[in-house]
Structures are given as structure tokens and as C-alpha cells.
Amino acid sequence: MHETDIHDLSDDADYAAASQQGSSSINRSDTSKRSSSSDLEDAEIVYMKDNVAIHPTQSAIEGIGGRLKLLKQGSSLFMTWIPYKGQSSNARLSARDANLYTIRAVSFSGIHSIRRHTPTIGWQYVIVVLSTGLAYPPLYFYSGGVREFFATIKQHVLIVRSSENANVFLVNNFQDPLQRTLSSLELPRSLANRTPSSSFPDSPSEGNSDNKHTSEDDSSDSIQQYNKQRQKSQDPARDISIQVLEKFSLVTRFARETTSQLFRESLDAHGPNEKRRTNWETSANDVEIAPKKVPVPSDPLELDKLSKVWGQPRQHPLEHQEWSIFLDSEGRIVDPDALRMRVFYGGVEDNLRKEVWPFLLGYYSYDSTYAEREYAVSAKKSEYETIKNQWQSISVEQAKRFTKFRERNVLIEKDVVRTDRSLSFYEGDDNPDVRRMHDILLTYSFYNFDLGYCQGMSDLLSPILYIMKDESEAFWCFVYLLERLGPNFNRDQSGMHSQLFALSKLVELLDSPLHDYFKQNDCLNFFFCFRWILIQFKREFEYETTLRLWEVLWTHYPSEHLHLYVCVAILKRHRAKIMGEQMGFDTLLKFINELSGQIDLDPVLRDAEALCVYAGENGVASIPPGTPPSLSSQDASIYQQQDDEVL
Amino acid sequence: MSYAYLFKYIIIGDTGVGKSCLLLQFTDKRFQPVHDLTIGVEFGARMITIDNKPIKLQIWDTAGQESFRSITRSYYRGAAGALLVYDITRRETFNHLASWLEDARQHANANMTIMLIGNKCDLAHRRAVSTEEGEQFAKEHGLIFMEASAKTAQNVEEAFINTAGTIYKKIQDGVFDVSNESFGIKVGYGGIPGPSGGRDGSASQAGGCCS
Numbered sequence: 096m097h098e099t100d101i102h103d104l105s106d107d108a109d110y111a112a113a114s115q116q117g118s119s120s121i122n123r124s125d126t127s128k129r130s131s132s133s134d135l136e137d138a139e140i141v142y143m144k145d146n147v148a149i150h151p152t153q154s155a156i157e158g159i160g161g162r163l164k165l166l167k168q169g170s171s172l173f174m175t176w177i178p179y180k181g182q183s184s185n186a187r188l189s190a191r192d193a194n195l196y197t198i199r200a201v202s203f204s205g206i207h208s209i210r211r212h213t214p215t216i217g218w219q220y221v222i223v224v225l226s227t228g229l230a231y232p233p234l235y236f237y238s239g240g241v242r243e244f245f246a247t248i249k250q251h252v253l254i255v256r257s258s259e260n261a262n263v264f265l266v267n268n269f270q271d272p273l274q275r276t277l278s279s280l281e282l283p284r285s286l287a288n289r290t291p292s293s294s295f296p297d298s299p300s301e302g303n304s305d306n307k308h309t310s311e312d313d314s315s316d317s318i319q320q321y322n323k324q325r326q327k328s329q330d331p332a333r334d335i336s337i338q339v340l341e342k343f344s345l346v347t348r349f350a351r352e353t354t355s356q357l358f359r360e361s362l363d364a365h366g367p368n369e370k371r372r373t374n375w376e377t378s379a380n381d382v383e384i385a386p387k388k389v390p391v392p393s394d395p396l397e398l399d400k401l402s403k404v405w406g407q408p409r410q411h412p413l414e415h416q417e418w419s420i421f422l423d424s425e426g427r428i429v430d431p432d433a434l435r436m437r438v439f440y441g442g443v444e445d446n447l448r449k450e451v452w453p454f455l456l457g458y459y460s461y462d463s464t465y466a467e468r469e470y471a472v473s474a475k476k477s478e479y480e481t482i483k484n485q486w487q488s489i490s491v492e493q494a495k496r497f498t499k500f501r502e503r504n505v506l507i508e509k510d511v512v513r514t515d516r517s518l519s520f521y522e523g524d525d526n527p528d529v530r531r532m533h534d535i536l537l538t539y540s541f542y543n544f545d546l547g548y549c550q551g552m553s554d555l556l557s558p559i560l561y562i563m564k565d566e567s568e569a570f571w572c573f574v575y576l577l578e579r580l581g582p583n584f585n586r587d588q589s590g591m592h593s594q595l596f597a598l599s600k601l602v603e604l605l606d607s608p609l610h611d612y613f614k615q616n617d618c619l620n621f622f623f624c625f626r627w628i629l630i631q632f633k634r635e636f637e638y639e640t641t642l643r644l645w646e647v648l649w650t651h652y653p654s655e656h657l658h659l660y661v662c663v664a665i666l667k668r669h670r671a672k673i674m675g676e677q678m679g680f681d682t683l684l685k686f687i688n689e690l691s692g693q694i695d696l697d698p699v700l701r702d703a704e705a706l707c708v709y710a711g712e713n714g715v716a717s718i719p720p721g722t723p724p725s726l727s728s729q730d731a732s733i734y735q736q737q738d739d740e741v742l
Numbered sequence: 743m744s745y746a747y748l749f750k751y752i753i754i755g756d757t758g759v760g761k762s763c764l765l766l767q768f769t770d771k772r773f774q775p776v777h778d779l780t781i782g783v784e785f786g787a788r789m790i791t792i793d794n795k796p797i798k799l800q801i802w803d804t805a806g807q808e809s810f811r812s813i814t815r816s817y818y819r820g821a822a823g824a825l826l827v828y829d830i831t832r833r834e835t836f837n838h839l840a841s842w843l844e845d846a847r848q849h850a851n852a853n854m855t856i857m858l859i860g861n862k863c864d865l866a867h868r869r870a871v872s873t874e875e876g877e878q879f880a881k882e883h884g885l886i887f888m889e890a891s892a893k894t895a896q897n898v899e900e901a902f903i904n905t906a907g908t909i910y911k912k913i914q915d916g917v918f919d920v921s922n923e924s925f926g927i928k929v930g931y932g933g934i935p936g937p938s939g940g941r942d943g944s945a946s947q948a949g950g951c952c953s
Contacts (some may be wrong), residue, residue: 506807509758509779516776550757550807551781588812622813625782634781681750681802681820685785 138168142247146237147176149196159196163234165247172203172251174223176234198231203252206266211241213262391674392608396709398667398702409697410441412643418447426465428454434461435650442643448562455649456575472568479567483538503548507536514553518638520561532560535570542574549584552577554630558642579655579724583629593722594628595621598659600717605663605706609670616679623684624662631658635691644696654707656718664702665694746795749909750802750820750926751902752850754842755827756835757806760861763892764827765803768902773893780805783817790903792910798930799902811845818849822918822926823857823905828876830860830889831868836875843883851925853917857886857905864891 142165148158161178176198207226212233213219219241220233236244245264248254257263421434428434434454443451453459459468486500494501511533515521521529535556540548556573563569582590598621603610613619626634631648633641648658666673669690678686707714753761762780767773769786784803789796802821804814818824824846828835839858846856860876873889880887886904890897909927912918918925 506757513777513779515778522776549809550779550805553779554781584809586809588809591813620816622782622816625813629781634778681800681817684783684817688783688785 138166138173141165141167141172141251142244144236144238144240144244147240148235148237149176149178149232150235158235158237160237161197163240163244165244165251166200167251172248173200174198174203174206175200176231196232201225201231203248203266208257208263208265209245209248209254210260211245211262211264213241391671392612394606394667394670395608396605396667396706398664398705409700410437412442412444413437413447413451414444415447418451426468427463428461431461432652435652439647439650439652443646445639445642448642448646449564452559452562452646452649453568453572453575455646456572457578458571458575475571476567479538479570482542483534485541486537499547503540504537506550507533507540507548507553510550510553511536515557515638518557518561521557528560531566531569532556535560535566535573538570539573539577543577543581546577546581546584551584551629554633555580558633558638558645561638562642576649580631582723590723591625591629593719594659595624597656597718597722598624598628598662601659601663601706601710601714602666604710604713604717606667606670609666609674612674616677616683618680618683623680623687624666626688627662627665628658632661635694636696637692640696644700647700651724653704654714655724656722657703657707659718660703660707660710660714661699663706664699665690667702667706668699744796745789745798745930747910747913747920748798748800748928748930749822749906750800750928751823751825751905752802752804752817752821753825753827754804754814754846755806755825755859756829756832756838756842759806759827759829759832759835760892761806761825761827762803764825764859764861764890764898764901765801767892767895767898769801771895773895775893782810783814788902790906792903792906795910796930797906797910799906801902815845815849818846819851820924820926821850821854822909823855824850825857825859825901825905826885827859827861828871829862830871830876831862831865833870836860836871836879839879853912853925855886855905855908855912856883857888857901858883859901860887860889861892863889863896864894 142163144163146160147163148160150158159178161176163176164174166173166175176196178197201223205226207224210222210224211219212221218235218237219239220235221241221244222230222233224230245254248264248266253267255265257265417437421428421430421437423429431454434451438451438455454461459471463471486504489497489500511529514529514532516529521532532553536548536552539552540546555576556569559572559576560566560569563572577584582593584590599610599613599619602613602621610619613621631641632644635641636644644661648661651657654660669686672678673683673686676682710717753765755761757779762777762784763773765784765786766777769788780803782805786801786803788799788801790799791797802817804810804817826839826842826846828839830836843856846854858876858880860871860873876889877887879885886908888897888901888904890901892898913920913927918927920927920929
């Protein structure tokens with residue numbers, strides 16, 4: 096949906112195929128390599144299996160049956176899975192749902208690994224994991240055929256059984272150093288020499304499947320079908336874009352569920368005290384290379400691998416054309432969750448932030464129309480002026496007897512001239528925007544007299560004013576931001592302490608050796624992360640990067656506490672240095688402060704997302720209720736709905 | 743870089759009195775009028791020489807606002823020296839000194855050397871606190887006193903170095919057990935080893951014996 100012209104998609108098979116992989120970003124780099132489905136019309140079918148189903152709800156009753164095929168074109172192997180039309184046993188699974196899960200021509204060059212599951216009760220199934228880390232939902236072989244499936248793949252592409260887990264098969268993955276090692280040890284050949292029967296246990300009966308279902312027989316047909324559906328809808332471009340996003344969400348969710356299951360199994364298998372390892376990576380230890388001596392306790396999670404599986408690749412920022420697709424004709428955001436997710440994975444283009452940020456902050460409601468917002472903006476403007484007038488009308492005589500006002504005013508005056516003045520927007524004497532910043536902060540201290548003004552607020556306001564430009568609009572956005580972050584500035588620091596406490600709990604959960612190290616070195620108060628949390632990493636990144644991070648955090652996806660996972664992610668990236676150099680309370684603060692400007696945001700966000708997903712319920716349980724930024728009940732209900740829908 | 747001793751300092755005082763500017767002038771020999779306000783605790787370091795011995799000063803610069811004190815207090819511990827700063831052009835920053843001092847006495851070690859600095863003495867025309875008042879306060883509370891200007895660099899070197907001199911003297915006099923890092927002093931490898939508790943275990947003529 097990015098590099099394609101949104102208004103002319105109906106005949107673009109490539110687009111349709113791309114959409115089927117769940118995320119457009121996956122395909123951005125390898126569009127040229129991947130053949131579109133329509134090109135596969137002349138492909139040779141090397142494997143076909145009916146009654147292969149996916150279970151969108153984890154309940155077998157609601158499975159969607161379909162046909163799995165392997166197609167060979169030239170030297171490339173492709174896999175497709177097309178659901179049977181109108182076969183769903185559950186009314187809730189509409190044709191649209193089935194369509195969402197359809198796998199149209201995924202090339203094996205884009206597949207990282209396939210994992211086979213053979214439950215003691217129930218059907219064998221496989222999970223296909225793409226090189227991007229995304230996984231398709233498990234494919235259940237109702238009528239057997241798993242062995243044949245692997246055997247066929249093996250004939251056409253290099254597939255190596257993971258030395259760590261016999262049920263994981265890595266697909267021509269020679270970028271992986273471990274794979275290279277294995278390859279140099281000629282393990283692939285020895286694997287290749289195994290007979291299929293010794294490699295794969297016998298599968299259940301592989302009798303011919305009955306073809307009572309009307310199947311959408313091949314991928315090009317289904318694309319035509321897809322196009323027909325799209326043409327029927329009133330606004331095809333919008334419809335599709337939203338579907339793609341929804342699908343992305345579903346597939347991502349599946350990847351998480353299935354992979355988290357894998358990790359859990361892995362953890363269970365190794366026991367809590369043993370070194371934990373992901374299942375689908377090969378291990379050097381297993382090929383009898385002496386284990387490396389590490390000076391510090393190793394990371395129990397192996398974050399790199401975790402992120403590879405769960406952390407999504409970053410997308411390009413949301414831009415105007417795509418943004419318009421999120422709005423209906425009257426300006427309502429049709430699918431707020433899809434928008435949040437989109438912003439989470441890519442951020443927003445700079446010139447669009449002014450429009451999008453008020454939604455993310457909760458200042459504009461998602462279901463408001465253009466007209467309603469226009470009205471609200473002017474009403475809010477006069478409300479702002481009224482509050483501002485409260486302090487502007489304080490006379491000199493009155494001020495003499497109003498210590499709190501004088502103190503706040505002086506403090507704010509002193510701080511606005513010490514906030515981002517090196518930025519051209521705020522530089523120079525008598526800069527009107529510095530004046531605006533002062534006025535907004537002082538007005539806020541009247542709007543929320545109890546909280547008043549505290550250092551750090553100017554850091555939070557600066558980017559908002561920079562983006563919103565308009566004083567009243569910036570004020571209200573700031574108000575809504577502080578609805579979330581206000582507790583950071585509580586006089587007793589309770590909001591900060593609760594976040595630092597939650598952070599220590601998360602580190603305990605996600606890196607117990609590091610937690611133990613902090614404990615031994617009297618660093619468990621996590622004061623060294625104080626600045627990170629107080630002003631949302633504002634001092635740690637370039638200005639532009641901070642804007643990106645903030646909009647990502649404001650989506651509250653996948654957690655409103657993602658900022659704490661960002662802290663964990665950064666700490667984990669430096670855990671070896673922290674522990675190896677035996678940093679103490681002082682030196683740790685120095686080290687953390689000096690990371691400013693040295694942190695690469697995208698990998699950290701990826702890690703943070705992976706950690707958050709991995710932590711799951713345990714992560715939620717580690718963060719005490721009420722830890723800022725608290726969600727409003729309205730937001731909470733949206734998340735609840737989303738969960739219900741997917742699960 | 744090797745040093746004979748490392749002294750840990752902390753800079754405290756009201757917001758906007760020029761703590762960060764004093765530090766920057768001392769470590770970088772420059773004045774930065776557009777300096778972002780300090781959030782939490784920041785850090786600076788510089789080598790100086792006292793009695794021909796290289797001494798490293800490790801300086802912790804704290805945010806001045808009241809509400810951050812619960813965090814910044816924890817950095818008092820293990821400080822050998824403190825610079826308590828007020829702004830001679832703002833009376834209230836002087837009035838708050840007692841509260842800062844109380845904080846320091848409560849959370850720092852008893853032998854911490856405190857230097858009182860009346861900053862911004864270049865702004866004499868806007869002076870709100872006289873030199874005598876500063877001297878008087880210092881005398882009453884047993885502090886070293888100096889007026890300085892982070893802008894012109896006047897007395898900035900002196901403030902940091904005199905404080906170090908006083909600490910060094912205390913080591914000579916055997917006030918500290920330099921092997922105990924909670925006093926904010928560390929004996930380096932590159933200089934004179936400390937007394938009994940020196941890292942290499944050898945005795946030293948440089949420090950008195952306090953054990």
C-alpha cells in the first residue's frame with residue numbers, strides 16, 4: 096500500500112499478493128524476487144493437499160479448511176493455501192475472515208523456517224515462519240500429508256533440520272552464521288542423506304481427500320474473486336487498506352501466539368535455571384564446539400533471537416494519502432486500532448503529525464467529524480483564552496501577595512529559555528515561541544493548579560508546540576499528554592517511583608541475572624533511568640527521533656507501558672558492559688547518561704515490542720495497577736474489544 | 743588517566759543558580775548561555791594537580807527543583823565535597839541555603855567538605871545578597887566561601903580546587919580512611935597509594951594513618 100498507487104489497485108495482482116503476506120513492509124525489499132500469483136499460472140504443482148485447515152480461534156470447531164499447494168516455477172518454490180469457499184463451520188467466520196488468512200504464493204526464499212508439531216492427540220500441524228519474523232497461523236493437516244509436504248520441499252529447496260530441535264526445519268538460511276557453521280560442517284549433506292521415513296515419523300492416514308468442497312482452485316482464481324469483492328464495495332481503496340491492516344493484525348497476533356507457545360515449551364523443557372534458548376535457532380554447542388566463556392551471566396532471553404521472531408520490522412511513516420484512507424467522508428477515524436497499529440509500526444510523516452497527534456493524545460475523539468472538530472477547536476480556543484486570562488489579569492499588586500504565582504512564573508521563565516534553544520524553532524532572543532511556551536506552561540499551572548509546574552514539563556511541551564504551532568492547540572495536546580504523564584511530576588515523586596519499581600520488576604522477569612546484579616550493587620531503585628522515564632527519553636535522542644518515539648509510545652500499542660520495555664531493551668543491549676565493567680550506582684548513572692545520542696531507536700523499539708509480547712501476562716502482572724500512564728476506561732474498553740475479536 | 747586520588751563532588755542549590763554552568767566552566771572552560779536545564783543528575787570530570795599529585799574530580803550536578811530531591815539525595819552519599827551554590831541576584835536562593843545544608847548534613851557523610859558559592863558575581867549591579875552575608879553564613883556553618891562567576895570564570899577554578907585542597911588536607915591529617923569509598927575518595931593506581939587500606943596493600947607516606 097506504500098509504493099503502490101492506492102487509487103489504481105484493482106488490477107494489481109502484485110498488490111493483492113503483497114497484501115496476503117500481512118504486512119506490506121515485508122515485501123518492500125523483495126518485491127522483485129517474488130512472483131505474483133498470476134505469474135504462477137504456468138507453475139507446476141508439485142504438492143497438493145486438501146483438508147489443511149487453520150484455526151483462527153484456537154478451537155478446532157471453528158477451523159477454516161483449505162487446500163495447501165507447493166508450486167514450482169523455474170528454480171523457485173512457492174506455497175499457497177486457499178480456503179474453501181463457504182465451508183466455514185461457524186457463521187462468525189465470514190468469507191472475509193477466510194480471505195484474510197489466505198496464503199497466496201509465498202516464495203520459499205522468504206521463509207525462515209518451518210516447525211512441525213505432532214501432538215499426541217489431534218492433527219499434525221506446521222507453522223511457517225517468514226524471514227521477517229512473521230509467522231503464519233498453524234496449518235493443521237486434517238488428512239495427513241505432513242511428511243510428504245516436507246519431503247517435497249526438500250526436493251526443491253535446501254532445508255536443514257535444526258540441530259537444536261528436531262522439529263524445526265530451517266530453509267536456505269545462509270545469512271545466519273550458525274547456519275553457515277552447520278553448512279561448513281557438512282551437516283546439511285548428512286541430513287539430506289537421511290531417508291524421508293527416518294526424518295519424519297509416520298503421519299496419520301494419507302488417504303485421498305474427498306473433494307466435496309468447492310475450492311477456489313488456484314491462486315489466480317482467488318485473486319479474481321478478491322478483486323470482485325473489492326469492486327463491489329463502495330470505496331475499494333479504503334476497504335482494502337483496512338483489510339490489509341486488519342490482516343496484519345491477525346497474522347501478527349497469530350505469530351505471537353504460536354511463537355509464544357514455542358517459547359513456553361522451550362522454557363518448560365529447559366527448566367527455570369538452565370540456559371534458555373529459542374527453538375528454531377541452531378546451537379553451536381550441539382555441534383561440539385566448546386562453549387564460549389562469558390564474563391557475565393548470559394541473557395536468559397537471547398534478545399536478538401527474540402526480536403527476530405516477535406519484533407516487527409519498522410515501516411515507513413504514515414503519509415497523507417494513506418492517512419486519508421483512515422478517515423470516512425465526514426472525517427471520522429473508521430478503525431482507530433488499525434491507525435494506532437499503523438503509527439506504532441511506522442510513525443507519522445512530519446507534516447502530518449499536526450493532524451494525527453491530537454487523536455493519539457486523546458484530544459480529538461476518533462469518532463468526531465471534520466465539522467465537530469472544527470467547532471471543538473474554536474470552543475477550546477476560547478476556553479484556553481479564559482484560563483490564560485486568569486493569570487494575565489493578575490496585577491503587580493496582587494502578584495506581590497501571590498507567592499505561588501510569582502514562584503511558578505519565575506521558574507517557568509527560567510526554564511523556557513533553557514529548553515531546546517539550539518533548535519532553530521526556539522532560538523534567538525525574544526523568540527515568540529519561547530514566549531508561547533511560557534504562556535502555555537503558566538496557563539497549565541492554573542488549569543491544573545494542584546500539579547502546577549515542574550521541571551521536565553517544558554521538555555514535554557517543546558515538541559508539541561513545535562508540531563502544533565497554534566498556542567491553544569498545543570496547550571490542549573499538552574493537557575492530554577499530562578493526563579497520562581502528570582504523575583511523573585507529583586511532588587512526592589510517587590508516579591516516578593511506581594514506574595521505576597515496575598521497571599525493576601520487568602527486569603527481574605526479563606533478565607534475572609541483570610536484576611541480581613543491580614540488587615547486589617544497590618541499584619535496584621533504578622534512579623539511573625529517571626531521566627528516561629520522566630521526559631520520555633526526550634534527552635536521549637535527536638529531536639526528530641524523539642518525535643517518532645513519542646508517537647509510537649502514544650499509540651499505547653502493544654502496551655501503554657511500552658516505555659518501560661524500551662528501558663529494559665536498552666539495558667539489555669548494554670547488560671554485558673554494565674556487568675562486565677562492574678558498574679556501581681555512580682558509574683551506572685554516568686554510563687546511562689552518556690548513552691544519550693548513542694541509542695539506535697528502531698532496533699530498540701523492535702526489542703521492546705518483542706520483550707513486551709514475550710512478557711505477556713507476566714509483564715502485565717509485574718506492573719502494579721495505576722502505574723502511569725494510566726489508560727482511561729474508554730481506552731481500556733477498546734483494548735478489551737480488540738482482544739475478544741481476535742481471540 | 744592515572745590519578746593519585748579521585749574525589750567525588752556534588753553540586754547542589756536552587757534551580758537556575760548556575761550549577762551546570764559552573765561545572766561546564768570548570769570542565770570545559772566555557773560558558774554556555776543556552777544550556778538545557780538539568781533533569782535528574784548529570785556528570786562531569788576533570789583532572790587537577792595538588793601537591794604535585796594528579797587528582798581526578800568526579801562531579802555530580804543535580805537538578806535544583808524541590809520535587810527532585812528525593813532522587814538527587816541518593817547521590818549525596820559517597821561525596822567527599824559539595825559545592826552549595828546560590829545566585830547573588832536572587833535573594834530567595836540564598837534564603838534556601840539552610841534547607842540545602844540540612845539535606846546535605848543528613849544524607850552525606852559527616853566529613854564532607856562544603857564550599858558555599860555565591861554565583862553570578864559579574865551581575866554586581868543586580869546584587870541582592872551582599873558578600874558579607876555570604877561570608878557570615880559560611881562562617882556560622884563551617885563552610886568555605888567564595889563568590890564566583892560561571893560566565894567570566896572568576897573564581898571557578900579556585901572554588902573547585904580549594905575544595906580539593908581542603909579534602910587533600912583532611913587526608914593528610916588522617917581524617918579519612920581512604921580505603922573506604924563511602925567517603926567519596928578513591929586511591930588511584932597511578933599515584934601515591936593510600937595508607938593502610940591502599941589498593942596494593944602497601945603503606946604510604948602520603949596519607950596519615952587513620953586505621
